[in-house]
Amino acid sequence: MTHTPRATPPPADHDATPPVVIQLEGVHHRFGRHRVLQGIDLTLRQGECVALYGANGSGKSTLLALLATLLTVRQGQYRLDGLDVTQHGNEARDKLLFVGHQTHLYGHLTPVENLLFFRDLRGLDLPESRLRQAIDTVGLAKAADKPVQWFSAGMRKRLALARMLLAHPRLLLLDEPYSALDIQGVHWLNAILTDYLRAGGALVMASHDPERVAALPHRPHHLARGVLSPMPLPQPPLPEPTPC
Amino acid sequence: MLKAIYRIAWKDVAGDLRRRATLSSMLFFAISVLIVFQAAFEPDRKEALRLLPGLLWATTLFTTLVGLGRVFQAEEEDGAFEGLLLASVPRGVIFFGKWLGNLLLTLLVEFLILPLTLVLFNVDAWSHVPAILGILTLGTLGLTGLGTLLAAMTRGARSRETLLALLLLPLTAPMLIAGVQAIAGVLLQNGAVEPWLKLLIIFDLVYLAMAPWAFGWLVEE
Numbered sequence: 239m240t241h242t243p244r245a246t247p248p249p250a251d252h253d254a255t256p257p258v259v260i261q262l263e264g265v266h267h268r269f270g271r272h273r274v275l276q277g278i279d280l281t282l283r284q285g286e287c288v289a290l291y292g293a294n295g296s297g298k299s300t301l302l303a304l305l306a307t308l309l310t311v312r313q314g315q316y317r318l319d320g321l322d323v324t325q326h327g328n329e330a331r332d333k334l335l336f337v338g339h340q341t342h343l344y345g346h347l348t349p350v351e352n353l354l355f356f357r358d359l360r361g362l363d364l365p366e367s368r369l370r371q372a373i374d375t376v377g378l379a380k381a382a383d384k385p386v387q388w389f390s391a392g393m394r395k396r397l398a399l400a401r402m403l404l405a406h407p408r409l410l411l412l413d414e415p416y417s418a419l420d421i422q423g424v425h426w427l428n429a430i431l432t433d434y435l436r437a438g439g440a441l442v443m444a445s446h447d448p449e450r451v452a453a454l455p456h457r458p459h460h461l462a463r464g465v466l467s468p469m470p471l472p473q474p475p476l477p478e479p480t481p482c
Numbered sequence: 483m484l485k486a487i488y489r490i491a492w493k494d495v496a497g498d499l500r501r502r503a504t505l506s507s508m509l510f511f512a513i514s515v516l517i518v519f520q521a522a523f524e525p526d527r528k529e530a531l532r533l534l535p536g537l538l539w540a541t542t543l544f545t546t547l548v549g550l551g552r553v554f555q556a557e558e559e560d561g562a563f564e565g566l567l568l569a570s571v572p573r574g575v576i577f578f579g580k581w582l583g584n585l586l587l588t589l590l591v592e593f594l595i596l597p598l599t600l601v602l603f604n605v606d607a608w609s610h611v612p613a614i615l616g617i618l619t620l621g622t623l624g625l626t627g628l629g630t631l632l633a634a635m636t637r638g639a640r641s642r643e644t645l646l647a648l649l650l651l652p653l654t655a656p657m658l659i660a661g662v663q664a665i666a667g668v669l670l671q672n673g674a675v676e677p678w679l680k681l682l683i684i685f686d687l688v689y690l691a692m693a694p695w696a697f698g699w700l701v702e703e
Binding site: 243306307308310328329331332336338340342343344345346347351354355358359360361383394 | 485488489490495496497500501556559560561562565566567568569570571573608642702
């Protein structure tokens, strides 16, 4: 796996307090009678990462779907870069990238064709060589012209993540980003995400894997029964006791 | 936006030509319908000329239904429909991309079955082929427009193909009548073509103006 392009967002202003990227205030969501999210408040600034932890069904994926505009905020307020997302869905979608459990890839298309599709729907002005470079970066150069339907889950995940190298989103939303990735892929992803955060990107990820997330600077939050609460910051491991 | 429409349509058409899934089913279905009609009626030349407009539109309708049943099939794999909704383009652009892909496949089938129909029914109407194709194209614009919207509506339904037929057939009946009458006017040279063409254009405009808006409303959670 080569390591050239970075998932860098647009250049950040280096003020004392980085600007707010997302702001959620009193967001509730329900499916029928079932309350999934209750009074979610969250502020995320440039260069910050929030990691969402919680049991299955606690609402992590629903919260990410709301942030990605796949679900509509009906109660509460969601602002992205100051924009009311309910009123400005298209503009908001232009600023974010979501990689969920499903990779949103077309099996009958090759990786290059899938990225061409992504490029044109996103309105990116990139040559095909740039797409091939991204495919090379995620370690799929040899499979660049083979249909994606024959790919393993890990290869699909890598290709889905290759999109963030092209899109330079303001906000990156990842649902279980480490699933299906091998150790090499995990290291690569953490390196890319660290660069992305340093360059002023904002990241929200749901994970069951705090050990892998620990490699990134982040604020852990716990979601239980739809209620989001901050968790204590992870402590560095204690040094091994030295023998007397 | 045009680039996005083109890319969605290209994805559907190229994918289908690669997998030979929808196009081959539509062609096979159309040929089967024509053979059954020919075997059932065994019309002479004069009778065949009278039957031809209805026959062409019936075949078009059935093959369109086959195509529409699969128009969102590729989007069901790996959450691809969700991926489309995440695109930063208006929902109407997604609709027009899906519609264009479906329209091209349907027109391809129509253009292939028209000469076959003329040969199979031994009808000497070769001089009217451009006019018939024009009328079929005009009708197919609206038929696939409404059909794509209904296919999106029934996307998650268990018996979506039945539901799609139940919704599409009554809604397109007036349009089909206009299409049949327009082709009959061309073939029988009775001069009653223009009013039916105007009606087809009105249906096209109404369906293609309403469908993208309704699609946007439909896909919002």
